[in-house]
Amino acid sequence: MTRARPTAGREARAAGSSAVPAPNPLAGELRPGQSIELLKELHILTREGKLNQDSRRKLKQVYHLYQFIEKLLDELPVKPGAQITLADHGAGKSYLGFILYDLYFKDRTQGHIYGIETRSELVEKSAALAAKLDFARMSFINLTVAESASSSRLPEQVDVVTALHACDSATDDAIAFGLEKKARAFVLVPCCQAEVARHLNQGKVLSLNRTPLAELWRHPLHTREMGSQITNVLRCLYLEACGYQVTVTELVGWEHSMKNELILARFTGQRKRSSGQRLLAILQEFGISALLDTRFTYIKDNLSDNGIPSSDVMV
Numbered sequence: 001m002t003r004a005r006p007t008a009g010r011e012a013r014a015a016g017s018s019a020v021p022a023p024n025p026l027a028g029e030l031r032p033g034q035s036i037e038l039l040k041e042l043h044i045l046t047r048e049g050k051l052n053q054d055s056r057r058k059l060k061q062v063y064h065l066y067q068f069i070e071k072l073l074d075e076l077p078v079k080p081g082a083q084i085t086l087a088d089h090g091a092g093k094s095y096l097g098f099i100l101y102d103l104y105f106k107d108r109t110q111g112h113i114y115g116i117e118t119r120s121e122l123v124e125k126s127a128a129l130a131a132k133l134d135f136a137r138m139s140f141i142n143l144t145v146a147e148s149a150s151s152s153r154l155p156e157q158v159d160v161v162t163a164l165h166a167c168d169s170a171t172d173d174a175i176a177f178g179l180e181k182k183a184r185a186f187v188l189v190p191c192c193q194a195e196v197a198r199h200l201n202q203g204k205v206l207s208l209n210r211t212p213l214a215e216l217w218r219h220p221l222h223t224r225e226m227g228s229q230i231t232n233v234l235r236c237l238y239l240e241a242c243g244y245q246v247t248v249t250e251l252v253g254w255e256h257s258m259k260n261e262l263i264l265a266r267f268t269g270q271r272k273r274s275s276g277q278r279l280l281a282i283l284q285e286f287g288i289s290a291l292l293d294t295r296f297t298y299i300k301d302n303l304s305d306n307g308i309p310s311s312d313v314m315v
Helices: 008-018 036-041 053-075 095-105 120-133 170-180 195-202 204-210 212-217 220-241 273-285 289-293
Strands: 085-089 112-117 138-142 160-167 185-191 244-250 261-267
Touching (some): 053 261, 085 095, 095 120, 170 185, 170 220, 185 220, 220 244, 220 261
Parallel strands (some): 160 185
16 A cells, blocks of 8 residues: 655645754854944944955954953953053054954943044044944044044053054054053054165165175065064064063964064063163164164163153053
8 A cells, every 4th residue: 555645734844843953154253242233334244144255354363363352351450440441553443442342341341442543534433333332431532643642532541552453653653652651561463664664775875885684675675574574573672671571473374464463562560671772782783773762762771862751661
């Protein structure tokens, strides 16, 4: 005897009862608790909630940087009634600031993020988005990095200073800001350094006559690369001389970004005199001592020359 085939309705119910739920296409891509609305507003996700390759690369960089910042924030002691303050320089569209707030500050009762950006239209858009998402402890300030150090819109002390892909000397301005504000930590990803390269280029003929090492920056391409390398080495020595423990690592894989050097600095109060001496020696060796009175003013042996009272330096 031949059995009758199930009806179409019965087949559908049977299939439905055993069907496996469709996997979330964003599983493994986003952090737990991450605001989908925020990512759409930042155009990291499309309006349909999808992630394209360019956005995936940007998100990977920001998430990786967030891991380092989260650890720094967790380690900072906070006095009763006080709050952690973070200044994000060259904030742009404030990808980093918004994701930091969403993942770290949103569910805490304290903490404030200041986004500092020169393009007024981006400042206005960021402020509007923060209001829309009820991110109340975010402020956006239309100033240069250099101007922000003396602005009354920022607190006298800022705990953490970040600068993600701040171009050329803007990273140095962020360091100067942090030293002025007695920052307890720096998170820096430098970009497009050209200032030292310009100085190297100006003294190239004299250097070629003086030392064969000048061949390292004789050609314009090498001048740019050498200038970038020297710049970051000087920044690290400067921070060490000012009392910070410095770590240099990669932000993400080089396939994601060529501007990939991450400088992390934590204030310990142990000012390394040897780092200051080596910084001075490098400036002299490369014929760029003019930077001593513009970029490296907090070197202990250089304070009085630049009119900086020693009491203004954290000890």
